[in-house]
Amino acid sequence: MASRPTTASRRGIALLGRQRADATLDRTADPGAAAEAQRTGVCFDIQRYSIHDGPGIRTTVFLKGCPLACPWCHNPESIAPSPELRVLAGRCVRCGACTAACPLGIADGPNLPDPARCLRCGSCAAACPTGARQLTGRTWTVREVLEAVLRDRPFYDQSGGGVTFSGGEPLAQWRFLLACLEAAQAQGLHTAVDTSGFASQRTVLAVAAWTDLFLYDLKVLDPKRHLRFTGVPLAPITRNLRALDATGARIWLRMPLVPGYNDDRANLEAVATFAASLRHTRRLHLLPYHRLGAEKYARLGGADPMGDAPSPTPDAVEAAAALLRGHGLDVHVGG
Ligand code: SF4
Ligand code: SF4
Secondary structure, three states, X not given: OOOOOOHHHHHHHHHHHHHHHHHHHHOOOOXXXXXXXXXXXXXXXXEEEEOOOOOOOEEEEEEOOOOOOOOOOOOHHHOOOOOEEEEOHHHOOOOOHHHHHOOOOOOEXXXXXXXXXXXXXXXXXXXXXXXXXXXXXXXXXXXXXXXXXXXXXXXXXXXXXXXXXXXXXXXXXXXXXXXXXXXXXXOOOEEEEEEOOOOOHHHHHHHHOOOOEEEEEOOOOOHHHHHHHHOOOOHHHHHHHHHHHHOOOOEEEEEEEXXXXXXXXXXXXXXXXXHHOXXXXXXXXXXXXXXXXXXXXXXXXXXXXXXXXXOOOHHHHHHXXXXXHOOOOEEEEOO
16 A cells, blocks of 8 residues: 655646656647547536546535435435525625625625526625635536546556546446547546446446446336336336446446335345346445435525435444345445
8 A cells, every 4th residue: 555645745646647648748749639538528527536436536526416316315416517606694794795796686795696597607606705605516627637536646546546427327428538638548537437326228338438446336227116216217217227237337326325215124135136147247336315415405596405414323224234144245334
């Protein structure tokens, strides 16, 4: 295991990575590649030094927009495809800067504006001195994403890491995703895609050509319950997973374990039986539900649909893992 870098060495390595990235990008002579570098998508976060989204140290790029509506989602800010304004009322000092900056004059201190009128332009957030107003999500070019990701190349090289595209549902912006994946692989980076699998099969297989690892969710395997909980049918997800597995694509399954939704024995048996029937895929990560999303829902002006639902107990997690292992799966708890 590599020793933990100091802050100073991190800065030095990051600077070196940045210089290399700039040099490489500036050599882009192919007009098609240059056009792709300018392709845009909406991302709401780029998280560095991530260790839960695939092997090694990774940078996770969060694409905004998801066709599913799982009540246990801990990234509610990822669901809407467009940028969103958040207000942290407790940070507001009522200075009035937001109102002065708002082109419509509707920014009003600690209060969220009328969503039907707000332009989501972010002027109020840019003017706010305390961070009480924040715009979640903005448009990025492929080039900007690649520049951000390449800053940490030395960490990827040391740890066997790379870049992971998550969300939201990254396949919902598949053209942008494809361009980012292609650009990352052209730089020799390991690429992973964290997905619900809900997309056309053509999209999934096209993305697979540029993806070294899929982190693929399996939530509920009863079609009626899947539709009720997530808002989308199950069939495309399982069909795509079988098609992807048949190609020999590298896949780590991920199952959120949510008490009262999918932790019953019948669902665990169904997930285990389905996963064990795949030809190449054996690894499954069990992700115990946690309540990190509650505060985010409040900031976005809504209530957490999970209410005060508990996290699964350690015993329940271990029992679920044991059941899954009993079907020959390589089960890991967490990331
Ligand atoms: S995002 Fe733009 S339109 Fe909306 S409240 Fe802020 S400044 Fe006004
Ligand atoms: S600019 Fe920020 S701190 Fe000032 S009134 Fe608006 S939200 Fe409050």
